[in-house]
Each structure stands twice: as C-alpha cells, then as structure tokens.
Amino acid sequence: MSAPVSAPESPRLPVPPARLTQVLGERPGPVVGWVVNRLLDAVCALPASTRDALARFVGWLAFSLGIRRRVALENLRHAYPDMSEAERRRIALGAYVTMTRVVLESIDERDHVELGWAEPEVQGGAWGALKETVAKGQGAIIVTAHFGNWERAGKLVCQRGIPLNALVRPLKGALNMRIVDNRLKAGVGLIYPKGAIAQVHEAVKLGESVLMLLDQALPAKAAVFVPFFGRPASTTPAMAVVARRTGAPVFVVMGVRDASGRRLRLEVEGPIPPPEGVSEQDAITAHTAAVTAVLEKYIRRYPDQWLWLHRRWKVQPPPEGPPSLQG
Template identity: 80%
Template sequence: MSAPAPSSESQRLPLPLPPTRLVQVLGERPSPVVGWFANRLMDAVCALPASMRDGLARFVGWLAFTLGIRLRVALENLTHAYPEMSDAERRRIALGAYISMARVVLESINQKDHVEAAWEEPEVKGEAWEALKATIAKGQGALLVTAHFGNWERAGKMVLRRGIPLNALVRPLKGALNMRIVDSRIAAGAGLIYPKGAIAQAQEAMRLGETVLMLLDQSLPAKAAVFVPFFGRPASTTPAMAVVAQRTGAPVFVVMGVRDESGRRLRLEVEGPIPPPEGLSEQDVITAHTAAVTSVLEKYVRRYPDQWLWLHRRWKVQPPPEGSAAPQA
C-alpha cells in the first residue's frame, strides 16, 4: 500500500531554515565515545516500526510509574488539583502522564520526525490559526505559548512545517539524549533563544516578523517571576511573554499539540490572539496578561489531564511576602 500524500498545506510550504543568528547550541555534550554509543542506541530505537516504538514508550512509562520515580510529586500535584477525585483515578491520570512523557522523549530523538510526521498530521483549522498565518503573512511577529503537554516538541515542528518561522525559548541542556533533542530542533528549522538576553532576542524576532515559542508552565525563582493562578494555587511564572507583548504589541497565541485517543497521532490546536487587559498599570498588565494565557493552558490540562507533566514541581516556589519588590519589566 502506498503512503498517503502529504496535505496540500505541507506541499505548499517549504521547511523554514533556522535564523542564522539563532543556531548556537549551548549545553554540555557527552564525551565523543559516550555520545557515539548513545546515538547509535537511539538510532536503533528510532529504526523500529512506529507501533513498536509506541509500545516501548508505554512500557517505559509504566515502568517509571511502577518504580515510583517522582510518583509522590505527581500524586501530590493531582491531589491539590483534583481533591474530589478518588486515589485510583488520580493514579490513572499519573500513569498516563508517565506514558505521555516517555512518548515525548522517544518521538523527540527521532531526527527524521520533521520529515516523516508531515505525512500523518491533519491540517490545522480554525479562526485562530488563520489569524496567526495572516499576522506572519503581513511580516509581523507573534508570540506562541505552550506547555509541557501532549508533545510540545512536535507541536513546534508542526508550526515550522506549515511555513511559520519559529524560535524556541530554551534552557541549556546536557547529556546525549538532551543534546540529541537540541540537534533535532535545529534540524527541524527552529532557532534557539536562551534565557540570557531572551527578551531582547524575542523583540528582535518580532521586528523580523518571526514567532517565538515559550513554555509558560515552569517554576521560576520568586524574584524573577509573577504569580498567577493555576488550578487555584499561585504559580511562579515567567513574565517574559507579557513583557515582550507589551513592548512590541505582538499578538499572543496558545499553541497545543494534543494527542488523539490512540496516543500516536497529534493535532495542533491554536487559540488567540489573547490581548493584554486594558486600564491597568504596567506591572499589573504583565501579571494579568500572564494569568489570562495561563488560564487557557489550564483549560487544556483539565480537558486532557493525562497529557500534562504532573511530575514537575509546578508550585514549589511560593509568593514572596507582601511588600517585596516585583520583577521588573
């Protein structure tokens, strides 16, 4: 049986190249020997049929859950988020989150993913997607926000495959597996923006009519964060998205890679633009805009709870005492 033809959208749009100013890889690579053996092992895994790779991901996720790796953190988070649920239901969601994470890892080390997956993914539809494409077509930049949900790595590649220049705000990584994922990002066409100087580089991307993708569900030190509600609890969150939006006027869209019931196929869902609230002070606008976008992320997590990374200590940083200095824009 012949492979299905790629969608007309995939045929029309060439794969973007990473901006040359944003291809620097920061991090710590393993020794050449360790790196060679690790990459050959990952090559062997990626050569398996898709059904076997997914079976391996489900086994690895189940094993990590069974061994209790960070299980206490996941169940504590779920207890706070869903106090009305039974323990059995919370454990079911936690197991799904472990499997989802294993799938992300195995899918993200596949260096051919940005080519192969284009044959399987449905076209993106909806007013928000059309608004995002229209923004880029006019030569304007846009801010994209996502979370550790579904497959955030593949979601970015889906945006790139549809002809939208994308730069991802990332942290320096280390180790063979992580550096393989970094190399895969660049091979897919993504530019990399690191925390030092991130706001200035994001503003430059807006000026050039590109997009910047940010994960908005990670804890930051209190001095660098704004605190916004997430599942009814204050969560330390980067203000970078709201700061850049305020300084540049760039529209903000939420972009989520949502798995279907099989777990093997992904669709891209887009919401926005999400405007900043009006009539507030500069600092209050930053906090309120961050909260508005975070509420959209929470909506997706509530809709598909087993696709979010409950293993992360999202609420570990508490708000500073009243009267402490707020982060500066």
C-alpha cells in the first residue's frame, strides 16, 4: 500500500450545483420534524466518547434483539463457510455498530475539524491521479460501498477540492431527511435514480465527479450480475455505462475506520479501466465486475465495516440468464 499523503489539504465549504439541490422524499409534519431534530441536536451535543458508547450500545441492542440478524449471519455463512460461528457473530455485531456510528455521525453537520477529529489521512497514490483529473477540468466516477462511513467519506472528498455529486435514493422520515440536508450543506449535489445516467453523464462532462455505491441489489431486468463473495450479485451498470460513454476514469474511495472506530482515513485505488476488444455489453459487465472485486477486497480486509444485514443477493439471475460474469 502506498504511504499516506503527507500534506492534507485544508477543508473547504463547497457549494453543490444549483441544478442538483432538489430534495426528493417524504418529510414529517412540522411538529414531529421539530421534536425529532431537537432530540438529534441533543445527541450531537454529547461528548464524542459518549456518542460512540451510545452507538456501540444501540448496535449491540439491535443485534441482540435479532433485527435482521438472521440475514447478516446467513450472508456471512455463504461468504465465509470455513469461519467459526462465533467469529461470524463477532463480525455481524461489528456491522451493526458500524451502521449505528454512521447514523450518529451523519446527523451532525459539523466537519471533522469541528468535531475534534484528527485530519484524516489519504492512502494510495491514486489520490494524486484523481486530483490531476479534476485539475484538468474533467470529472471522475468515484465508487464506494456501505462500508466504514460512506457518508463522511463522500463529504471529505468534496471538502478536499473534488466537486462531487452523489447518486442517491429518495428517503423519508425526520432522521433520513436530516442526513439528506447535511449532504447538501457539505457541498454534495444529489442525483436520483430517475434519469440518473443522463444526469451523471452531464455532471462528468461539466467537470464534476459522481459518487456511486455499487453494493445494492437491483431488479434483474435493470442489472448486470457479477461475482461478489463467490455468488452472482445484481449490480447497477450505470457506472460502467457512463464511464464508457464519457471516458471518465473510475476510482474506488473507501472510508476506513481505525481500530477505535472513531477515526477515518480515505483509501483510494484507480483508475480502474474498462476492458478492451470486447462487445459493449461484455465490457460493461466486466468493468462492473472489476470494480466490485476491489470493493470485495476491502470488505474481506475489514469485514466488520460492511453492512452484512443488507440482502445483497436477494435478486437472482432469471433462467434465461441476463448478461453476467461468473466467477
């Protein structure tokens, strides 16, 4: 692994593109919204050590109550058939704590400096290649997963001088809408699934980079199937389609927590090129598989930082078999 970048850039307060500031979703009524936001303000005001203790407690409680525990352990059995059940349960519990930490950190609009965190280091020589791309006025495609703290990782990329838009889904509820509002306050533009490929294409052509999470299941008719922990996983082709149409380079950026769980670093790889000399559909599938393989590498390295409670393999290839790449 490359040495950490020695001179971190100072955080900035970017402004998301005006065309990408629309918030889609369902907000609560004014009274409920006010009450919930005051409660969230109180949580944000707690000392960092207390907030992290709360995150660990809530994660433990959700795991102990069995909320999606069966799904998490079943996923881990498929991924690690030779692992002991005790170790799988340890990893699953870590995934619940990771999820709770992400939520508690994402409701707070303050950046890492205001929170008293150390300046996050960036590892991987690919960060320089990404910065060079942006310096030329070009956009890049940045891929990550529900790993570590994906929300804060995106904000850190944006604050370090990369104009960034995120491909997101409409959300609902006071807590979720607060997270959406904080994305905009951090300078991240929002792109929603309807018409996403066209908007991502436009953003890249304007020199803006686009952040995509590549670890969510899609309906079979809209997906390509690529290997992920030894099983075909339905995956969006949007990343590979836009990369092919625009020539935008693809980078993987992972927000990795340290052993304490309270510090974050960015690990960057890329650019990850599409294959050459194959048909368009094969190239899209193979490119998606190559990037997914990088995500899997990080998840295997830090398994308790990925959301195993997500039903990643719930969609299976239809009998006739859509375009796929078997591992």
